[in-house]
Amino acid sequence: MKISNPADGTVITEVTADNATAVRRKFELARAGQAKWAKVPLKKRLAAIAAFRERIVAMQETLARTLTHEVGKPIRQSRNEIKGLLGRIDFFLAESSAMLRDEKVFADAGQKLEERIAHEPLGVIANISAWNYPYFVGGNVFVPALLAGNAVLYKPSEFATLTGIHIAELLHEAGIPRDVFVPVIGDGATGAALLRQPVDGVFFTGSLATGEKIAAAAGKRMIKVQLELGGKDPIYVCEDVDVASAAAAVADGAFYNTGQSCCSVERIYVHESIHDAFVKAFVDEVRGFKLGDPMDESTYIGAITRRPQLEVLKKQVADAKRKGARLLLGGASVKRKGNWFEPTVFADVDHSMAVMRDESFGPIIGIQAVADDEAAVDLMNDTEYGLTAGVYTKDERRAKRILSQVNAGTVYWNCCDRVSPRLPWSGVKHSGIGLTLSTYGIQTFTRPKAWHLKAG
Ligand code: NAD
Numbered sequence: 387m388k389i390s391n392p393a394d395g396t397v398i399t400e401v402t403a404d405n406a407t408a409v410r411r412k413f414e415l416a417r418a419g420q421a422k423w424a425k426v427p428l429k430k431r432l433a434a435i436a437a438f439r440e441r442i443v444a445m446q447e448t449l450a451r452t453l454t455h456e457v458g459k460p461i462r463q464s465r466n467e468i469k470g471l472l473g474r475i476d477f478f479l480a481e482s483s484a485m486l487r488d489e490k491v492f493a494d495a496g497q498k499l500e501e502r503i504a505h506e507p508l509g510v511i512a513n514i515s516a517w518n519y520p521y522f523v524g525g526n527v528f529v530p531a532l533l534a535g536n537a538v539l540y541k542p543s544e545f546a547t548l549t550g551i552h553i554a555e556l557l558h559e560a561g562i563p564r565d566v567f568v569p570v571i572g573d574g575a576t577g578a579a580l581l582r583q584p585v586d587g588v589f590f591t592g593s594l595a596t597g598e599k600i601a602a603a604a605g606k607r608m609i610k611v612q613l614e615l616g617g618k619d620p621i622y623v624c625e626d627v628d629v630a631s632a633a634a635a636v637a638d639g640a641f642y643n644t645g646q647s648c649c650s651v652e653r654i655y656v657h658e659s660i661h662d663a664f665v666k667a668f669v670d671e672v673r674g675f676k677l678g679d680p681m682d683e684s685t686y687i688g689a690i691t692r693r694p695q696l697e698v699l700k701k702q703v704a705d706a707k708r709k710g711a712r713l714l715l716g717g718a719s720v721k722r723k724g725n726w727f728e729p730t731v732f733a734d735v736d737h738s739m740a741v742m743r744d745e746s747f748g749p750i751i752g753i754q755a756v757a758d759d760e761a762a763v764d765l766m767n768d769t770e771y772g773l774t775a776g777v778y779t780k781d782e783r784r785a786k787r788i789l790s791q792v793n794a795g796t797v798y799w800n801c802c803d804r805v806s807p808r809l810p811w812s813g814v815k816h817s818g819i820g821l822t823l824s825t826y827g828i829q830t831f832t833r834p835k836a837w838h839l840k841a842g
């Protein structure tokens with residue numbers, strides 16, 4: 387399998403993908419490894435993950451450069467991602483002991499009865515990952531899964547393979563056995579082969595189209611399945627904001643990681659009384675974003691990781707123009723080697739347009755004027771997705787009233803494109819099922835076993 391640099395189209399290296407036989411062997415290895423790993427005391431598992439954290443700190447510049455090289459992410463954003471992973475590891479290290487401990491939930495001395503819950507590992511899990519934040523979407527799964535006593539068959543995206551290999555090496559150096567964290571290398575065909583193994587759970591991050599296939603495969607087998615899928619995340623800007631600072635914050639939410647975040651701002655609604663001022667400030671902000679070599683410290687807009695996405699973006703632009711949207715900035719791919727698209731801003735959009743309905747997953751955004759809060763809520767909820775949604779206003783009560791009516795897994799007041807290890811990360815509707823992060827995101831890798839204990 388060729389690994390290419392999306393910023394210039396050059397082949398970085400070639401790796402051997404796992405075929406169906408290799409995947410089966412890896413599953414058998416992990417099955418045997420898990421039985422031993424589940425017996426390792428939690429203290430030792432915690433120590434191995436703490437050592438993994440230290441290895442990441444020691445290697446962070448190399449890891450950041452590899453990530454930038456293979457996905458085209460600006461180098462500063464690669465460093466941010468790795469720092470973010472450290473925070474998540476700290477959270478899991480701090481909270482796992484309490485979450486994995488047996489719980490006594492009832493005791494009756496007279497009846498000599500006790501009821502307890504034990505948090506047993508699921509067994510061998512498949513962790514099938516996306517490329518856009520490989521340290522985040524991978525780490526949200528494999529760190530708590532390993533702590534809980536599972537073996538992990540980790541399939542990094544074919545667009546973030548070298549990062550996946552780095553992760554495996556560092557975990558192994560840190561003391562996680564090779565038969566407990568097992569990288570599975572390849573594309574969708576390898577992922578499909580992995581799902582044909584009798585795994586005990588599948589934790590997937592990626593597109594809705596693949597998520598549907600994963601759910602169908604898992605459904606037949608009655609195994610635990612979690613799907614973290616796409617979004618079409620809205621922001622509503624009320625008329626009482628400081629226009630310049632709201633425009634700057636929302637522009638960052640839309641264009642960070644070149645718009646290739648599951649929780650990127652993908653739709654903007656602005657109160658009509660500040661619409662023109664907001665649009666001007668927003669376009670000024672986006673004009674200041676530097677597109678260029680992802681290794682350059684000053685670059686903010688990097689490459690489009692997957693080449694086919696350029697076609698999706700071009701189609702959204704053509705569709706919006708045809709239906710009467712006003713193109714204010716960008717609108718085309720950039721003529722240079724590799725996969726590039728100009729930061730693109732539309733005004734006068736509506737929900738007949740793909741740019742306001744379908745996940746763009748790139749540097750393109752539509753801004754629509756709304757008359758009042760009710761209209762904004764209706765539009766925010768008019769989507770197949772439900773990952774995040776946000777409101778910018780000075781009025782806390784108004785923000786809470788609006789956000790309580792929005793059907794999304796995460797809501798933001800005066801912030802956006804933000805993930806916290808302390809809060810559950812989940813979506814509604816086509817944004818997925820299940821969750822990662824928070825203390826729930828530790829117990830999700832366990833099977834709560836009910837003990838009814840009656841002394842004879
Ligand atoms: P993708 O669906 O193309 O691929 C995801 C993974 O699935 C890859 O590892 C791929 O090799 C594998 N795969 C593909 N076909 C398969 C099959 N038939 N069986 C098993 N595995 C298969 O998605 P992507 O392009 O890597 O990621 C982008 C998508 O991920 C976007 O929609 C984005 O919104 C979403 N995402 C969601 C979250 C979240 O937390 N909700 C986070 C990051 C990304």
